[in-house]
Amino acid sequence: MKLARTVEAVRQAVRDARDGGARHVGLVPTMGALHRGHYSLIDAAGRGCDFVVVSIFVNPTQFGPGEDYQEYPRSWQADCAGCESRGVDVLFAPSVEEMYPEGFATTVHVAGLTEGLCGRSRPGHFDGVCTIVSKLFNAVGPDVAFFGAKDYQQAVVVRRMVADLNMPVRIELCPTVREADGLALSSRNQRLSPAERAQAPALFESLRLARELVAGGQRAAAEVVAEIRACLERRAPLGRIDYVEIVHPDTLRAVEEIDGAVLVAVAVRFASARLIDNMLVDPSAPAD
Ligand code: PAF
Numbered sequence: 145m146k147l148a149r150t151v152e153a154v155r156q157a158v159r160d161a162r163d164g165g166a167r168h169v170g171l172v173p174t175m176g177a178l179h180r181g182h183y184s185l186i187d188a189a190g191r192g193c194d195f196v197v198v199s200i201f202v203n204p205t206q207f208g209p210g211e212d213y214q215e216y217p218r219s220w221q222a223d224c225a226g227c228e229s230r231g232v233d234v235l236f237a238p239s240v241e242e243m244y245p246e247g248f249a250t251t252v253h254v255a256g257l258t259e260g261l262c263g264r265s266r267p268g269h270f271d272g273v274c275t276i277v278s279k280l281f282n283a284v285g286p287d288v289a290f291f292g293a294k295d296y297q298q299a300v301v302v303r304r305m306v307a308d309l310n311m312p313v314r315i316e317l318c319p320t321v322r323e324a325d326g327l328a329l330s331s332r333n334q335r336l337s338p339a340e341r342a343q344a345p346a347l348f349e350s351l352r353l354a355r356e357l358v359a360g361g362q363r364a365a366a367e368v369v370a371e372i373r374a375c376l377e378r379r380a381p382l383g384r385i386d387y388v389e390i391v392h393p394d395t396l397r398a399v400e401e402i403d404g405a406v407l408v409a410v411a412v413r414f415a416s417a418r419l420i421d422n423m424l425v426d427p428s429a430p431a432d
Contacts, residue, residue: 145228147235147325151283154197154236158285161233166195171286171313173277176200177217177331178226181321185290186230188318197237197284198227201243206272212417217331242278247306252278254301254308257396259411261297262420265386273298274305281306286313294320294328296407296422297376300396320421322348332417339382342412346379347410351423354390354408358425365390376412386418393424402427 148154158169170193172185178200184406200223207213215227252274257263263270273285281289291299296317321329326348327341336344350372357368372388391398393407402425405417409422 145224145232145235147224147237149238150242151279153287154234154283157234158195161195168193168288169195169197169286170282171280171284171289172196172198172287173291174198174200175202175216175281175331176223177334178223179321179329179333180329181225181292181329183230183319185292185318186227186232188316189233189288189290190231192316193288195233195235196231197234197286198232199238199284199287201236201238201276201280203241203243203272205244205275206269208268211266212332212335213227215335217334222241223348229260236280243276251275252305252309254305254352257297257301257304260391260396260398261387261389262411263297267412270298270301270423274301277302278305278309278311281311281313288314288316290316290318292320293317294330294421296393297396297408300394304322326352328419328421330417330419335417336414337416340416343380343382344414344419346376346383347412347419347421349379350375350388350410351408351421355423355425358402358427363427365399365402365406368402368408372408372410376410380412380414383412383414383419386413404428 148157162175170189172189174182202216204213251271253271254274258270299317325345327345353375354368355370369388376385388410390408391408399406405426407422408425411420
């Protein structure tokens with residue numbers, strides 16, 4: 145595995161790979177502290193591509209003031225070993241100065257899709273994400289980029305950006321990986337206290353409840369939201385609900401009547417970490 149610290153180095157590595165016959169270059173953009181969720185993206189890239197680049201960059205511009213940029217978990221040695229053992233070809237780990245040199249003045253903004261859900265509670269977050277993801281795409285030039293469904297809004301926003309800016313890359317959305325108790329894997333989970341960790345599966349439980357209610361015939365989104373909120377308040381009293389929303393999976397606009405597939409999305413703030421989760425719920429799907 146090659147380690148690239150600069151845009152020029154990663155470009156050269158990908159150029160060499162293409163010159164050597166690589167036809168499908170895959171990129172897995174990450175902020176490190178890799179877990180099984182990231183590795184499932186890397187494995188998907190390995191299956192679909194003949195050259196795999198993983199980026200590790202804790203992107204300061206997507207953290208708001210007072211958010212956890214400094215405290216964001218970092219595990220460089222373990223990440224390197226994990227990537228190496230999975231056959232990653234290039235690990236791209238630039239410095240902040242490399243990505244945001246003196247005089248940097250550009251922001252990529254996707255309108256509309258970024259206004260609700262996490263965009264509402266984290267103003268500017270998606271500008272930071274779109275800016276860094278554009279830069280990573282320009283540096284690596286991947287044919288396919290892999291994103292996890294836990295950050296569903298992020299993937300929808302990035303797809304919009306890619307379409308609007310004619311970026312020649314396909315966005316692959318991979319399923320959320322969960323702990324045995326349902327908690328969606330996230331680098332931030334390791335920051336939870338034992339008591340918070342015990343309550344964190346409530347997010348997934350509340351989403352399962354939503355799915356059951358819809359399967360049982362409930363079509364009023366407000367009723368489902370109220371039940372989710374009650375479940376979270378009961379099962380995760382250490383958390384503060386940030387949002388519970390039921391939205392159209394493509395437009396991310398709130399729906400009132402569940403008459404087709406919807407995205408049910410929740411965010412809960414614990415003292416040590418803010419957690420998000422979501423589930424696609426389709427009223428026409430058979431109950432399992
Ligand atoms: O999902 C993440 O880890 C980040 O938002 C990303 C896509 C790597 C951009 O910094």
